[in-house]
Amino acid sequence: MNFDYSGEQQMLLDSVLRYGLDNWSADKRLACLKDLPSNVTKSWAEMADLGWLMLSIPEEEGGLGGTPVDVMALMEGIGRHLIPVPYVTSCVLVPALLSGTGETATEILEGIGLGNIRAAAGFLESEGGFDLNYVGLSAELSDNRWLLSGEKVHVEDGGDADWYVVSARTAGSIMDSDGISLFLISANSPGLKVENFRAVDGHTHSRLRLDNVNATLVGEKDQALMRIESAVDRAITAHVAEAVASMEMANAVTLDYLGTRRQFGVSIGSFQVLQHRAVDMAIAAEEARSMMLHATLNLNADPVTRKRAVSAAKTRVGQTGLYVAKQAVQLHGGVGTCDELIISHHLKRQMMLDTAYGQADYHRTRFANVS
């Protein structure tokens, strides 16, 4: 039992922290956000050069075969400096969905690792909430070609994707666990309409409408749900690490502010009510870090253990992350609500991280019902 990073993991974390400080630090952020797409593209290319994009891709598919702890180290750096790249989607979720499914997938994974391809994944449908088994999008086999029709209401980080991995119904009815398959579609496929949405945290998401879109089956037909759940759990756990690092940064910035801001002739950190609030925020971050470790170190456990660990972490980190970010704004007072201070950006990212793949209450229910 130990909770230390290896030397290599610590070096990875240090270099991501250095990269974030150099390129996305709080004082540069507003300027970066003014031309967000080109800054994200620039960062993406630099991260590719650094080898980070291929971290969790298996070695036999052109990657580094990194472990969940490696990914956690990298995500801590991304979260601390709120780097708004679609890393989790393209480099954690999609590789987990595609790896080991054949040649087409391998080509795409190699492209992702080198920074030439961005990919996203769509599961969620209207009326399905965050349920991954709620799949109505249809897949019909015609002349040995799969044709997909239907809609995906939210594709996390779908904005600039070159490829989409989507779940489709190949058997059974809309909420069945069996009969779900995964398909790859190119972003410029005829019959595919992509609508993009800017989120408050700098990420760009999509809605997909498919009308007889030509698609490639990946993995085993009808049996994709387990693979999807496992991949989404990896994405959630990476998001959890991002959230924890963001919380810790928000706490550090707030603590600094408590020491420097003066009112009533004294620093506001001398007030006991604010001291106790800061302590509760510190405890919240300790709990969240513990949950991050719990989820990450159980990612390769049996499915029941994994699901309970991941949903427990998603629940508690969602709750504590929002608590910390909201209190950080509160303790800053009026300026906490301004774009100019980094604090409001942490709150917006925490809100989005809580929402991604199901808020705290959704995952608490999943935790209770896993068997």
Place this chain on the structure above:
Amino acid sequence: MNLEFTNEELAFQEEVRSFFAEVVPKEWLTRVRAGLRLEPKELIAYQKALAERGWGAPNWPKEFGGTGWGPTQIYIFESEATRAGAPIQFHQGLELIGPIIFTYGSDEQKKRFLPGIINADDWWCQGYSEPGAGSDLASLKTTAAKDGDEYVLNGQKMWTSYAHVASHMFVLARTSNEEKRQQGISLLLVDMKTPGIQVKPIDTMDEKHHTNEVFLDDVRVPVNNLVGEEGRGWGYGKVLLDRERMVSAANAIHIQQVIDGARAAAERLIAGVPLYKTPTFSSKFAQLEIEATALKTMVLRLMADAAAGVDSGPRGSMVKLRWSELYQSAMGLWLEALGPEAAHFRGLENTQAPSDMPYAMQGALYSRVTSIYGGSSEIQRNIIARRALGL
């Protein structure tokens, strides 16, 4: 980074598990789950069984009769105790005065008192708090005046848990008045049979006698029973600061027993469906389990720090604070699970009532004191603000 135990640790786990299977009677279960102390004679029997196995003082160094275990072994030991329904060991001798004696006491004191703590021949209580000295302990007024080769104690102690059972009491008393209130306080070891000691029970809302007022009226204590130097008693408590993370950790590990108690109570059927399967209860129970998971992982990190000889900073205070909150909410959920019959505290005459009926309510009421004793949650927040946040 990993959560796995080594083969050696797994073997140790087996050894501990089979020991607990032997020594823990079933009739302890509900009380232990409700976080209530067992009867003194039960606790003494348990301590004696541990001592006989050589495990009487899991947290002590070998040279003083302890196990010399590292943090991982202690974690395994407490986890297995939790699984088996064993209680927390009575801590006032083992975790409070014992370590002070082996750190600051004379050889004579070590020889006389340490074995009695481990084998439960002696029972220690803590004479610290007073009517006017609670969170602000340094304002204590009890005096110890030197008279020949004796100190003469006068004053009143309060919240002296198990003074009615104890054979000995360790007392903080003022031996001189100094400008700084923390100076001039001395630590004395007192035999409870000494004339002039009067113990009066304090009736508490859980209807369980565990705490007392102690009146000290010209109580004569041999100077040999002074620990360390006169006037330095306050500072000796510092040795406990570093150790208290282990005490908090043990409590936190045992939180699973309370959760199991609430879960067992939620087997109650509601229109044919177990309560724990109904959406509202299941959601609240899940929240509790999730927060307990965070607490347990905090403890694991604390243990890993201790094993590496790294200061955990204020993590011990955080664990104490969160443990007391979770214990309280778990007891609340347990009561809720009992439904209308939660109102039945004790059966009167001609009543068929289960013998463990009062324990859930007693635990729920008793749990309130855990966020007050040993440094209230507010004091813990002050400590964390100062030590960790530099505020």
